[in-house]
Amino acid sequence: MDTHDQYGARGTVLRLLAAAGAAALTLTVGLVTPLNPAPQQAEADGKKVLTVAVAQSVDSLSPFLAARLVSTSMHRLTYEYLTNYDPKDNHAVPGLATKWEPSADKLTWTYTIRDNSKWSDGKQATAEDAAWTFNTMMTDEGAATANGSFVANFKKVTAPSPTKLVIELKKPQATMAALDVPIVPKHVWEKVDDFSKFNNDKSFPVVGNGPFILTGYKADSYVRLKPNKSFWRGAPKFDELVFKYYKDGDAAVAALQKGEVSFVSGLTPAQAAALKGEADVTVNDAPGRRFYALATNPGARSKDGEKFGDGHASLLDQRVRQALFMAVDRRTVVDKVFQGHAEEGEGYIPPRFSTYYWQPTDGQKITYDPEKAAQLLKEAGYPKNGDGKLVGKNGKPVTYRVLCHATDPQDKAVGKYLQEWWGKLGIGVELDCRDNVSDPWLAGEYDLAFDGWSVNPDPDFVLSIHTCSALPATPKDIGATDNFICDKKFDELYAQQLAEYDPAKRAEIVKKMESRLYDTGYMNVMAYPNAVEAYRTDQIASITKMPEAAGNIYGQDGYWSWWSATPAAASESSDDSSQTGVIIGIVAGVVVLAGLGAFFAMRHRATAEDRE
């Protein structure tokens, strides 16, 4: 019969296809062998590995370019900064510098650089490295990308001796012990041609002098670090620290449940609830460093006085802003939207920064009072019309556009409440949710916006974004301003605190600024969301939180958590994995036997048919 010959080539193709499929299947099944048991991270080869689940991609591993939290966290671990923050109360403590003091005229700061910090290639870390780092940022635009604002007020930086660094300022600056700039080794980095393109991610280990040494990186897979045995404060206790990528939060939680990772952060309320009953897992519901607010557009303008944007005119009236403030039930926001994983907002700086935390006095406090809000609006000249709509000065009903982040479910949920609460006042609310809010925001084309910032131990930055000098120079420029607030009284206080070198006195002025911000009603801080995270107690015996009493672990100011983490005593995970291997082996065997059985059965049937 010629059928076979006629289709011979086709038969070969089909056989090849079948073989490829079978090979792939065999490969898949073959993997599931006792030779390759599921990895149990904490005890790999007897090594104590601390594995942290992360989701954010590294933008750059160059300290001159990195802006994302995950990248700057790596820099905190691998490079020393001049100073660090005390995990107890955030006050500045020695880092690469052991001492720092200002001159009498407040314009020169002298730092004593420690003589017991070495780069991981064995060379001594000196003041020359620090001076070179700052000077490079001052002179090279590419090197100023990430941290240029820290050197904006610097006049000159010199290193008269290996242990002495001198920074001369243009005007007094109280934040000189809060320079969050990684100091890099001059002898390595001076060979870089173009700082705007060098990502520091090709050659490992990376030379540093922090508690860890960066030994490996693969984009969106892992970042690996080994302890720096000669770190001046003492070496970390885990044998390895691995940041492993989990792009999906639920998968990260699953990895924690299984023990593949030791730590996960950024849990949703549902995930936290699911992990609460889990054995060997501790959920850390810590006061966060962020505030979550509703900001009003007070009329966008530039420093040269030109107005732009299209913010609603009614918001220029302080009484209207306060009425809106009054008609927001912050308790509901905390209870319903954050499901209890937040503190009710009041002042601008979250309570975890105790030095600067401020609360309104009883008489000053704006509480939830819709009736009083309606009254206040009436007094401001915004009555309701026959349809129950609030009418503006132009006789038209008032509707506010609220800019929200399309990817943030909290913005959307609070937005719905605003529609309800402000709707009762006769105000229309249009939620304008976008992936990219920065364009309308910078152009001042919004009425209100959901706003939030992470606050640093030194509050200078989050205060500076409400000063007049943060406005864009012209409408064409970009300002550092958050939402175009320009208030002379606030500015005066800002200048005072920046020139005040006495910490207690400075804190008093900062609190006055918060009070002023509260009264003007530009910013309604609704909540301080908690940092919700979890870790395995059978892998981590102890770990330092920040603040130490009840703080967070991931994204601290400093290297305390990972540097201090101590491994739990040997667990039974290796036994588990070998047991798992045996089970896998059995499953694989059954699959193969079933496959063989099916094959022979089919052959048998085929020959039977042939006989017929």
Place this chain on the structure above:
Amino acid sequence: MTAEATPPLVGKTDGRAPAGPSARGPRARTTAGYPRYVAGKLGGAAVSLLAVLVTSFFLFRLIPGDPVKFMTGGRQVSAEQLAAYRREFGLDLPTWEQFTDYCGKALTGDLGTSYQFRAPVIDKITEALPNTLLLTGTSFVLYTALGIFLGTRAAWRNGRLGDRLNTGLALTLYSIPSFWLGLLLIIVFAVGIGPIPGLFPTGGMESGDEQGFAYVLDVAHHLVLPVVTLVAVEYGQTLLVTRSALLDEMGSDYLTTARAKGLRDDLVRRRHAVPNALLPTMTLIFINLGRTVAGVILVETVFSWPGLGGLFYQALSVPDLPLVQGLFFVFAAAVIVMNTLADLIYPLLDPRVGR
């Protein structure tokens, strides 16, 4: 259709005309016809690629947002600095000049520099491409083989319980969201539930410190669950197409003839019916082959697979124009190349095509 007119699947590259009557006559396809056909298809592909190049440039300029403003967000930037940034990324040039520059560089393989990663786009793509190909390629082989195999079985047993179960299961899996199935598989087979132990890793592509063969095993181990997810969701499509194509052939006279010749049923199916029914499936296979480059954003996300899907998502959220453009071009080019390849192969499978 008569048995004689049925073209063989492969192996007819010698230009012989198929036997039997044809509206165009037996000599319609000549040896001179195929090169012209090939040239036409290649020309069409080149034009499509050019169109994609143009589209990728202009399409993403419609996304609202100034990338320079995004890059400098939160920092005070003067008009001069903004201008410097725009100069650095060539955004200050007139659009047509940016366009010619983009096209010129693209032809030399330079797709620009990513804004967010400050790295050449081509580097980011070549870094993630093998990972995606490994995942989608393995899945492709498996779901295609499984789909064809089960599709022919289902059609052959049309209407019986086996067919109904098979088709029902395929339809059900096909309609399940892949990320949900992925999560379910993670919970059951990675974490372990009840008596089922955690057999596979919960995510990622590697444990990180293996070398050599151990590394290969480790990657393969990580590959299992994402591949199973993709196969489960995707095989149904191939199954349904194969099944319906085969059902169309089932009543054909040539099959009756074949049976009448005394061939056993299995042979009639495998050697006569299936090859003739495979053409629609082949179309689907090539379309899927083109899609393998684009990856699968949801499955890559659930399993934290460091591929092109995730990269595309990150690029879009900025928007990182050069990266978005580059990825879009690569995705579209893969589909065009695969479709062209399919067009070139069709005449070899079915000589009626390309006359």
